[in-house]
């Protein structure tokens with residue numbers, strides 16, 4: 101079959117604005133971020149654990165490769181592909197596409213998490229050395245990065261066979277480097293297997309908590325029992341991942357699924373960045389144990405609880421409102437009309453700040469770092485990166501909403517002046 105000629109000539113509707121620093125970003129990010137992943141893992145296990153130490157703790161050649169790593173990764177991706185097709189849970193429809201159709205998605209991610217948990221316990225019962233994941237972390241990250249590159253090249257090439265309505269508006273600039281990075285095709289599928297939806301929530305997100313558990317088991321191997329700090333980090337992050345999979349349907353209306361193409365940025369983000377940098381606190385704690393008083397632990401649990409409450413309540417309120425504005429839980433909230441026919445909430449959580457869900461997410465991110473104490477910056481990497489990511493994301497969303505809702509969006513901004521942090525930003 102010949103590539104879609106219309107797509108090749110770029111006669112496809114597209115956004116002219118370039119994100120993430122345009123071509124320069126598209127060249128630098130794929131070089132710089134994979135190195136950052138390896139650098140951060142190495143720093144987390146070095147005695148100094150300092151991101152500023154010189155020379156940096158680089159891995160030796162034999163630390164980079166272990167033949168077990170590609171086999172484990174392959175087994176993991178195969179397992180989750182099989183679980184994706186399991187006839188469990190319901191099937192939901194995504195938002196309306198440009199050609200007027202809707203795609204169908206299986207909602208069985210939470211089942212996949214539970215089955216992964218049961219398999220993990222079985223392996224543990226059979227004496228599998230889960231703590232070995234600590235030694236395997238660098239080789240696994242190397243393999244995940246390699247898979248991200250190969251997979252993104254595949255996605256880029258196959259996008260030339262996609263019809264124009266299946267391409268993302270932002271991913272068809274005609275600049276191959278930028279389009280490869282940002283993603284051309286919106287919902288690439290092999291039959292009914294949706295590659296973006298699969299990667300967004302399954303192998304990377306569930307892989308992240310499995311790696312965390314491996315760090316906990318390494319601590320048990322080294323010190324006889326897991327520390328309170330390690331238990332907190334594992335529990336908080338498991339709650340976050342379980343929540344994402346329990347509310348899997350909500351991901352169908354996120355910017356990543358609805359608007360962004362599937363290119364290197366999301367592939368690498370899902371398969372390498374999330375599992376190997378979001379849980380750095382656990383890797384850090386293996387080599388740098390921290391004592392935690394019950395009082396401090398209670399304060400950190402309260403912070404994570406508050407963050408989770410704001411995150412979940414605000415996300416659920418908006419999702420409910422978008423699905424059924426007449427539902428009793430949202431029907432009495434004050435709203436403003438927009439020219440598109442959709443309304444915007446101006447009371448409740450969305451009348452407090454313009455992104456209450458980001459605020460809750462950031463409070464949780466802080467709670468994940470605090471069990472690691474204040475002696476090192478590394479465990480705070482996630483909360484710092486995440487603040488930058490969400491401020492940038494808020495800005496992207498703001499531009500999209502202004503384009504969508506025009507004057508109504510300006511009215512909303514006047515009614516709710518703060519973006520994420522009340523009275524600050």
Ligand SMILES: NC(=O)C1=CN([C@@H]2O[C@H](COP(=O)(O)OP(=O)(O)OC[C@H]3O[C@@H](n4cnc5c(N)ncnc54)[C@H](OP(=O)(O)O)[C@@H]3O)[C@@H](O)[C@H]2O)C=CC1
Pocket residue numbers: 353354355356411415418421422442443444445446450454455457458461493497500501512
């Ligand atoms: N851990 C991680 O790495 C990441 C986590 N996240 C989390 O993912 C979650 C989803 O975030 P994200 O996808 O960025 O977007 P949001 O869930 O914040 O959704 C933004 C959209 O909500 C709608 N909206 C905005 N304001 C209103 C309003 N007042 N009333 C009704 N609808 C409104 C608009 O879409 P429309 O009007 O078209 O419905 C807007 O485009 C967040 O909790 C975030 O913290 C996000 C990125 C990374």
Ligand SMILES: CC(C)CCC[C@@H](C)[C@H]1CC=C2C3=C(CC[C@@]21C)[C@@]1(C)CC[C@H](O)C(C)(C)[C@@H]1CC3
Pocket residue numbers: 133300301305340343344351354356365366368369370373374
């Ligand atoms: C590599 C780059 C610097 C950045 C890549 C960004 C990605 C890592 C994130 C973009 C949006 C994401 C979401 C989640 C994970 C991180 C990425 C992929 C999410 C699945 C986390 C769990 C949440 O509950 C969620 C709302 C489901 C998230 C959706 C967005």
